[in-house]
Amino acid sequence: MKIQVNGAWRELRAGELAGALEELGYGDSVVSTAVNGEFVARPARARTALSDGDRLEVLAPMQGG
Amino acid sequence: MLQLYQSTLRSRLLLGSARYPSPAVLSAAVRAAGVEVVTVALRREAAGERAGQGFWSLIRELNVRVLPNTAGCHSVKEAVTTAHMAREVFGTTWLKLEVIGEDDTLQPDVFGLTEAARILCAEGFEVFPYTTEDLVVAERLLAAGCRVLMPWGAPIGSGRGLNNLFALQALRAHFPAVPLIIDAGLGVPSHAAQALELGFDAVLVNTAVAQARDPVQMAAAFARAVEAGAAARAAGPIEPRDFAAPSTPVIGTAFRS
Numbered sequence: 001m002k003i004q005v006n007g008a009w010r011e012l013r014a015g016e017l018a019g020a021l022e023e024l025g026y027g028d029s030v031v032s033t034a035v036n037g038e039f040v041a042r043p044a045r046a047r048t049a050l051s052d053g054d055r056l057e058v059l060a061p062m063q064g065g
Numbered sequence: 066m067l068q069l070y071q072s073t074l075r076s077r078l079l080l081g082s083a084r085y086p087s088p089a090v091l092s093a094a095v096r097a098a099g100v101e102v103v104t105v106a107l108r109r110e111a112a113g114e115r116a117g118q119g120f121w122s123l124i125r126e127l128n129v130r131v132l133p134n135t136a137g138c139h140s141v142k143e144a145v146t147t148a149h150m151a152r153e154v155f156g157t158t159w160l161k162l163e164v165i166g167e168d169d170t171l172q173p174d175v176f177g178l179t180e181a182a183r184i185l186c187a188e189g190f191e192v193f194p195y196t197t198e199d200l201v202v203a204e205r206l207l208a209a210g211c212r213v214l215m216p217w218g219a220p221i222g223s224g225r226g227l228n229n230l231f232a233l234q235a236l237r238a239h240f241p242a243v244p245l246i247i248d249a250g251l252g253v254p255s256h257a258a259q260a261l262e263l264g265f266d267a268v269l270v271n272t273a274v275a276q277a278r279d280p281v282q283m284a285a286a287f288a289r290a291v292e293a294g295a296a297a298r299a300a301g302p303i304e305p306r307d308f309a310a311p312s313t314p315v316i317g318t319a320f321r322s
Contacts, residue, residue: 006109025112030121032107032150037142039149057109059150060117061124063091064106064134065081065221065249065271 081271094284186210219250254290261294
């Protein structure tokens with residue numbers, strides 16, 4: 001399955017968000033996620049299915065003004 | 066004391082966390098200025114990069130309140146989604162709401178801003194809207210549920226100070242009870258002192274400190290300027306006048322018959 005992760009296409013085996021994050025190597029990182037522009041809260045990751053062509057955003061804390 | 070939503074703060078200087086020469090300099094600047102509120106953001110992070118994780122550890126060690134922003138958002142949808150993501154990561158309902166309308170000036174899109182503010186206030190966010198000095202927009206933001214307003218002094222990072230004094234003073238006079246924070250555009254501590262002298266409740270500064278030759282010293286200078294401005298406001302400044310008024314008593318002047 002091909003998913004766009006932070007703007008770059010990736011080939012993933014996992015069919016849901018929690019597994020995809022694990023597969024991508026985010027592990028225990030403090031990140032927040034959105035699929036196709038919609039926020040997906042941490043508790044909902046395991047039951048959020050991904051489909052071919054989905055756009056996934058993985059955001060982390062960063063310096064800001 | 067500064068009242069922002071349910072929080073009471075001693076410092077009237079809020080500091081941005083971007084563009085410092087190093088994380089250590091950011092920490093030292095926050096400590097030197099006695100800052101209690103620091104703005105933060107969310108950005109894409111590649112797996113294994115962990116820059117964000119390091120930054121978040123550093124901020125937590127500073128023991129300050131964080132004010133997450135929606136910088137870079139150009140639509141209501143982007144801003145609302147970013148707000149939800151920020152609330153989860155940073156564990157706060159505080160939000161510096163930015164909806165940018167124009168890239169050269171980074172001027173807020175005040176139409177998108179009021180719409181996003183309405184949605185987020187209804188969801189329980191405590192919204193700090195980055196806005197212009199426009200009085201009618203301010204009314205709409207308050208009607209949307211905002212209890213703090215953050216009008217710009219000048220475009221972000223421009224260092225020009227308070228660009229539209231007349232409108233900013235009108236804003237202050239029109240909303241005497243609303244906490245007003247000058248956000249963006251300040252260049253030197255005298256700009257911050259001026260804002261406080263005019264009755265603004267606080268200032269939010271980033272570039273002017275982070276890009277100074279010595280950010281730590283500049284942060285401390287801003288902190289003193291803000292204190293001086295607030296004290297001057299409380300002390301009641303004199304009104305400017307057009308002609309001289311002798312400060313030395315004229316009665317008993319020598320050589321005058």
